[in-house]
Amino acid sequence: MSEDIIAAISTAWGEAGIAIVRLSGFNSRELADEVVHGIRPLSETPPRVLRNGYLLDEKKEPIDQVLFSWFRAPKSYTGEEMVEISTHGGTLVAQKCLESLIGKGARLAEPGEFTRRAFLNGKIDLSQAEAVLGIIRSKSEEALRAATRTLRGELSSFAKDIYNEMLTISSSIEVGLDFPEEDIPFIENEGVESALYTLKQGLEDLLDRCNTGFLLREGIRVALVGRPNVGKSSLLNALLKESRAIVTAIPGTTRDLIEEVLTYRGIPIRLVDTAGIGAPGDEIEAMGIARAEKAMMEADVRIWVIDGSEPLTPADLALVQKISATNHIVTINKADLPLVISEEMINGLLPQSPVFVISAEKREGIEALKDAIVTNIAGGGTLTSGLNASSRQVEEIRKAIQALGQGISALNEGMGQDVVAACLYDGRTCMERLLGLSVDDALLETIFSQFCVGK
Template identity: 55%
Template sequence: MLHLCYVRGHRRGHKAPWGGYKGADVGLDTIAAISTAWGESGIAIVRLSGPRARELADSIFQGKAQLAESPPRVMKHGYIVDESEERLDEVLAVWFCPPYSYTGEEAAEIQCHGGSLAAKKCLELLFDRGARLAEPGEFTKRAFLSGRIDLSQAEAVLGIIKAKSDEALRAAARSLSGEISRNAESVYDALIALSAEVEVALDFPEEDVPPKTDLEILQDIASIASKLEGLISRCRVGFALREGVRVAIAGRPNVGKSSLLNALSSQERAIVTPIPGTTRDIIEEVIVHKGLPIRLADMAGLRKPQDELEAIGVDRAKATIDRADILVVVLDASAPLADDDREIAANTENAPRIIALNKVDLPLAVAESDVCALFQNSPICRTSALLGLGIDGLKDAIFNIAFKDNSFEAGLNASARELFELQCAARAIVEAQEAIKAGLGQDLAASALAAAGACLQRLLGKSYDDALLEAIFSRFCVGK
């Protein structure tokens, strides 16, 4: 029986002993790693990829039929044996021919019993026979280099691994299926077509090709910008689902910030005492609300420091506020507004704010109208961290600010790199619009359009270097 594999539309027919095919490989060497987590479990999977994957797996596998004699994608029962052919474990083994493997190369997997020793011994035997340990993310990197997935899909793999909610998982699955790539490719194609028309008219004015008018170019740019903004909006949602929203809990000392952190996280995460200034360092906790990971940060109270240690805590608090996506300002409803509250209001005007009017279980000493006047255009949540009142409302307020009018059901799991490239492309397109509107010439607009195209090239992996790939795949675990 002859089994044939197809590589990028070309049928290749190198016959193996069983009638199979050994195709071209991306990697010159064969890598191996344990793909499952360390520790006791039902099974552990040792993965190989490269030109000798099946051969090396067979060198330590002993069954009624070796992988070399078996068709791809068929599990074989057998044993792992050492140099003296002593059986070390009962296993299942399978191999994959290119391009029908995770990496697009020849690949193999050995499923041994869970527990670090059996898998580790299996890996050591493979190293003895010529395999090398895979680098972090190298299997996925090879999948990209072989053309099986693009760079956005490769990053979506990490999004699936790190998903913290059902919604984040769905967003990552949409990205892995290629939704970011298809949308970005559509924008890129329109951008290249427009750039070509503009540049041909500029470079070859003698040709009998009527140049586009400024109005026509502006109309085309507006259409491209609209598509790009829609993609950015979906990616912002997915980025929030992937990385979470950074929320800083700020306020003067003893207003209940740490108690609020404990109430939001439903655990005694921070130490709470009646002594002002108890919290000196940043205390972080991650919660998930309606599918949104929320990265909470409690910090030192904002006031004039009383000593050097508190000064360090206040400096760290201010740095955390600067990095936050949303600021929850905690006020003590049982005490009049203080000068520290007014200073906080003045220094955080540019941040999206939610006001937590805390300790509402006590007699009120502050009017909500005064709070509205001090923190204009900021939603107010009445809370009691002690009794757990208003906590869900506060979480809802964070959720609403994070997503605004966007639906997370359409979110695309985007990395910081992808979002950065999309935003750079959008800025370049705006520059092209402004150049035309200001009458600065179509040549300047063409240059800006080319810059936008370069951003999308990097996003899609059409243009990359080793440093970029290292930055992306080094964040993966070994074995993926």
């Protein structure tokens, strides 16, 4: 338990029905009683019982009527004694309450410090702590469900089972290596290899679920690319079903990146409308093209927009070389006009590339294109099993899979089980970091600094 009492406003800044100020730490009740006056003080109130009272200023004058309650350790969010004070929402009263608490000895909580204390006090593990941030940042119902599954412990439970199996196999191998003269059953290489394959498959299944959850949370970054005046901005508007980008017949209208987000099949799609890629006409257009090419390289999917009513130009053909080795979808736009470009022509340039004939102006073929964007990244799998996962967690699982794969390769190459034991150790280390069994202050600081103050 921490010695000091932390305090913060846990609700969003601005006018609202209520604002909640939280305290956590030993003797939080006594400190709260110094700034809130009720019929009975919190020190004489049972836990989880709401009291009505008045918030007092530094002159002991009431400035707001509030509700307040306390939670006994360890049955609280942080595992410590906690107090919550509900003031009327506003930009001033909650701040005055917080200032009074700090003036009486509390200190302002750091970002994520309430959740960090919950982790340190054993209320949640690290994957659950990160799921809290996933819930806060959810942009779709599916992302929210994935974060809730992780908060309830599905990721932790799956990962702990695999970690315990790793420990069992490791101990069996290492005992046989350390005490060969003892009458201890020796595990044959075939048995070790079978166990490693089973563990590796389990981790790959977990990675699939975490990748789905990561996709639900972070979304798919899609860059609309093409030469000027082929209809990229019209396509952006059609996908969004609103007029977000200015559309004119003048080439090069878009000079900078325009970013918008839509949610489709539960997955956020981050659309980036880029400047037309071609020979720049001026310095500003050249800067726009440079940003467009950067966005094109950073995207998860590139949608090459072609004006199907005109023959391909040298600028179009130059773009073929840039996107040929990337993950891309081709759209032949302006299907409402007579087309001179066909799917066969595009497949001759980019074999096996997905090609869609659309009319951004008439919004024809847009739903099929949205489906293709999601399928391109998510595949045909279900989204209902996704688990909220950060890039850190996904990377730890990938490293653990790699370590097990190296152990299998070592056996196949005739190396000893001591090499396999080392590979298992590396895999266990990854799982320990994933679950928070082995963490340092730098990692915790990185994780919890992403939270808002008050959570």
